[in-house]
Amino acid sequence: MAAFNLTHSDSSIFILVGIPGLEAAHIWMSIPFFTFYVISLLGNFTVLFVVGKEQTLHKPMYLLLCMLALTDIGMATSVVPKALCIFWFHLKGITMDGCLTQMFFLHAISVMHSAVLVTMAFDRYIAICNPLRYTTILTNARIAKLGLVGLTRAVLFVLPEPLFLSREPFCANRIIPHTYCTHMTVAKMSCGDSTVNRMYSSVTAFVFIGLDLTLIALSYGLIIRAILRxxxxxxxxxxxxxxxxxxxxxxxxYTPSLFSILTQRFGQGIDLLVHIILANIYFFISPMLNPIIYGVKTKELRDKVGKYTRRT
Structure with missing residues (x-):
């Protein structure tokens, strides 16, 4: 524990423990982290490259896939490199500004990721329920505008979280039992009254997820009704x-994200290790699997990817 003692000169430094209780196994745990991260980068950059190169893929659906790929790259990159530094080099320190910056990007990209999934549900609704009007309703320009709205929403509603925390006084114990800075974890370390800060975080999390899931459920309800006809x-x-x-x-x-949010706020009886594993699953399993799923299920994309891989 000597490595975690903070002096007056490093009072602005937080300590990221990594995965508490499994410090001895960090080097082994870095293997799946690194492997999944490399696979996610290869998969998502492949999607971006192929869609960018192929004019026939310059369609709303594939523009949405590119947005999803960018959010996946952003989510994984916000978490995994720092986690690998902890696992490989024991570089556990992170400045206050670095912690708040990481927190902002994590939450903002997550909100943007959810907005992309909502837009994809709308895309499927138009394609199935109004196929004749699809090309007029969903143009590339309109998809780009929806993406900009989603990005603006993410920045405006997430930015207050690190701004509120930057004004909070923090206690001497700045050890974060995690691989990255989360809002709730950092807020709990405040010596001041962080009730408003925590309430804002909880309300925005549930409003965003609740609203987005409601819109997705509505889209699929209309899709199912159209299919049954x-x-x-x-x-x-x-x-x-x-x-x-x-x-x-x-x-x-959504499954690991919802479970992680609920257990973090209401699951005090759940082991800390479960919290951390679930949180990490969300940030590197989803970015790894998303391009694989769309590559397997979308024939046009699969064929174009195959064209480039056969050249090598």
Whole structure:
């Protein structure tokens, strides 16, 4: 514990423990972290490269895939490099400004990621329920505007969190039992009254997730209603199959995220190790699997990727 003692000269430094209780196994735990991170970068940059190179893929659906890929790269990069520094080099210190910056990007990218999933659900709704108007309703320019709205929403509503925390006084014990800075963890270390700060974080988290899930549920409710009106069961499956990639991505994105948020705020009886593992799963499993899912389920994208891989 001597390494965690903070002197007056480093009073602005926080200590990221990594995964508490498993410090001896950090070097082994770095293997999946590094492997999943490399796979996620390769997969998402491949999507960006192929869509950028192929004119036939310059469509709203693939523009949304590029947005999803960018948020996946941002999420993984916000967490994994620092975690690897902890695991490999025992570089556990992080400045106050660095901690708040990491926190801002993590939460803002997560909110943006959710906005992209909502827009994808809207894309599937228009494609199935109004196919004849799809090209006029969902243009590339409109998708870009929706992406800008999602980004603006993320920045405006997440920015107050680190700003509030930057004005808080912090206690001498600045040890964070995690691989990265989370808002709730840092807020709990404040010596001042952080009730408003915590309430703001909780309310915005539940409002964003609740609103986004409601919009997604509404879109899929209308999609299911449209599918049920089709008489052919074969057509049912074919139409529903166009949504399977999006459904899979939502499940692997929202399930660990929701569970992590709920356990962090209300699961005091749940072991800390469970909290940390769930939080890390959200930030590197989803970015790794998303391009694989869309690569497997989207024939046009799969064919274009195959064209470039056969050249090598």
């Amino acid at each position: 089709i008489s052919s069961k074969k057509a049912h499956l074919k139409t529903l199959n166009t949504c399977t990639a999006h459904i899979c991505v939502m499940l692997i994105s």
